[in-house]
Amino acid sequence: MLNFKLYMDKAKKILKILKKNKAEAFVVGGAVRDFLLKKPITDVDITTNLLPEDVCEIFDIPKRRIRYGSVKIYFENNYFEITTYRKEAAYLDFRHPSCIIFIQHIKDDLQRRDFTINGLLLDENDKIFDYVGGIKDLNNKIIRIIGNPYQKLTEDPLRMLRIFYFKAKLNFSVEENAEKVLKDNIFLISKLPVYLVFKEFNKILKQNFVNVAFNYLLYTKAINYFKSLITGILFFIEHKLENIDADFFLVIAVYLNDQVIYDFPLTYCQKMNIIKSVTLLKQKYQCLSNLNKFELENLQKKFLKTGLY
Numbered sequence: 079m080l081n082f083k084l085y086m087d088k089a090k091k092i093l094k095i096l097k098k099n100k101a102e103a104f105v106v107g108g109a110v111r112d113f114l115l116k117k118p119i120t121d122v123d124i125t126t127n128l129l130p131e132d133v134c135e136i137f138d139i140p141k142r143r144i145r146y147g148s149v150k151i152y153f154e155n156n157y158f159e160i161t162t163y164r165k166e167a168a169y170l171d172f173r174h175p176s177c178i179i180f181i182q183h184i185k186d187d188l189q190r191r192d193f194t195i196n197g198l199l200l201d202e203n204d205k206i207f208d209y210v211g212g213i214k215d216l217n218n219k220i221i222r223i224i225g226n227p228y229q230k231l232t233e234d235p236l237r238m239l240r241i242f243y244f245k246a247k248l249n250f251s252v253e254e255n256a257e258k259v260l261k262d263n264i265f266l267i268s269k270l271p272v273y274l275v276f277k278e279f280n281k282i283l284k285q286n287f288v289n290v291a292f293n294y295l296l297y298t299k300a301i302n303y304f305k306s307l308i309t310g311i312l313f314f315i316e317h318k319l320e321n322i323d324a325d326f327f328l329v330i331a332v333y334l335n336d337q338v339i340y341d342f343p344l345t346y347c348q349k350m351n352i353i354k355s356v357t358l359l360k361q362k363y364q365c366l367s368n369l370n371k372f373e374l375e376n377l378q379k380k381f382l383k384t385g386l387y
Contacts, residue, residue, distance in 0.1 A: 082112075082119055086200075088154045089122045093202040096160075099136055101128040102184065103160075104199035104207065111195050114206070114216055115248075124160045125199075127182045133160050147178050163187035169233035185209050192230060192237050193244070194222045221245075222253040231259050235266040239278040242300065246282045246291035260298055267303040276342050279304060283324035289314065292322075306337035313366070317374050326378045329355045333366060355381070 089105050096103040103126040112119045126133065130144040137151045148161040163184055166175035181187060188197045188210055197210035206213070215222050221244050223230045223237075231237050238260055241252060252260065267275065282291050292311050295301040301311055310331030314322055331338045333356045339349055363369070369377065 085119065085122055085156060086113070088156055089124060089158060090202040090204075092124055092151075092153055092158060092160070095136065096124075096126050096128060096133075097202070099128070099132070101126050101132075103128070104184065104201055106199055107191075107196050110198040110200045110206065111212070111216065113200065114198070114213070122156075122158055124158055125163060125184065125187060126160060127163050127184070129180060130160075130162055133162075146174075147180065164190070166190050189225055191224050192240060194224055195244075195250075197224050219248070219250040220253055221248075221250045221256065223256045227253075227256040227259045228263075231256070232263050232266060235263075235270055236274065236278070238264065238267060238300070239270075239275065242291045242294060243278060243282050243285070245294045246285035246287050249287040249290050252294075257298075260300075264298055264300050264303070267300060272305070272341070273343065275303065276307075279307065280324075280343060283322075283327055286321075288322040288324075288327070289318075289320050306335045306341045307331055309334040310338065317369070317371050319371065319374060319378070323378055323382055325352075326381045328352055329359065329381065330366065332356050333359050 086105070086109070089109070093103045093105070103124060105122055106125045107123045109119050109122040128136075130147055130149050131141055133139070133149045133151075134141045134144065137149075137153070139149060139151060143149055147164055148159050150157055150159050163181045164178045164187060165181055167177045167179070168175065170176045184199065184207075191197050191210075194210045194212040194215045196212070197208075198212040199207040199209075201207070210224050211222070221241055241256070241260060244250060245252070282288060285291070292315050295304070295311060296315060301308055304311065310327060313330060313334060314327065328338065328342065328344075329352055332352050336356075339352065344352070359366070366374075
């Protein structure tokens with residue numbers, strides 16, 4: 079995990095460079111959220127009113143690196159993504175806007191973003207700017223959509239999966255209107271590529287409240303769109319494990335349904351290790367369902383200690 083203070087100090091240097099070039103610029107999104115929650119971070123996003131071409135010129139980057147109005151720069155041994163304020167036109171493929179329009183006002187840019195807790199801004203002096211009520215929702219532990227929940231969740235169903243991710247990461251409640259839209263339109267997850275669904279699920283597995291997310295998948299019926307993983311998810315819900323290790327989950331999921339090994343985004347080495355563990359498990363247990371919660375917890379402890387192989 080990156081050193082948060084060092085990473086943010088570098089980000090603030092970038093903000094100062096942009097402002098020296100008469101730009102407005104902020105750190106935005108997850109880094110600000112996790113800064114306030116005192117959680118570690120993995121990346122820092124920066125937003126500015128400068129055009130991507132101008133950002134490239136300032137940091138001496140080829141313009142071919144511009145992607146959807148964003149530029150990824152390598153600055154003092156870390157990557158940062160700098161995105162120009164924009165509005166988005168209608169989504170036509172359930173993932174991407176048909177076009178983007180660059181704008182000059184940050185408040186307008188924030189309206190296109192997903193959740194209030196991701197709509198917070200931080201300047202080079204560590205001052206927080208909150209135009210969407212994100213701090214209040216952080217304090218009240220609420221996942222709330224910026225703007226119209228129906229529009230935001232149905233135009234891009236990946237945002238639905240992000241709700242489960244934040245349930246797993248933060249154990250927050252979902253705002254009432256957003257939850258209703260989520261439940262009524264959960265079928266739209268089927269519009270997403272299968273690999274993307276499994277990729278997001280992998281992120282869920284790496285959080286501290288996986289059991290909370292699993293129960294919410296069942297409650298919203300989103301579980302039906304995780305195909306080969308369904309049996310594994312239900313198994314852990316039934317056994318009520320509170321702390322679920324990602325690798326252990328995958329071993330059990332493959333034990334219960336070997337299709338998981340083909341569906342899940344795994345490296346060759348990961349697949350081989352899982353297969354070894356599953357083989358050992360099958361030699362010892364003909365039916366894992368007979369294990370009680372205590373026995374399953376002990377099995378997980380053994381797995382974490384020895385890997386079962």
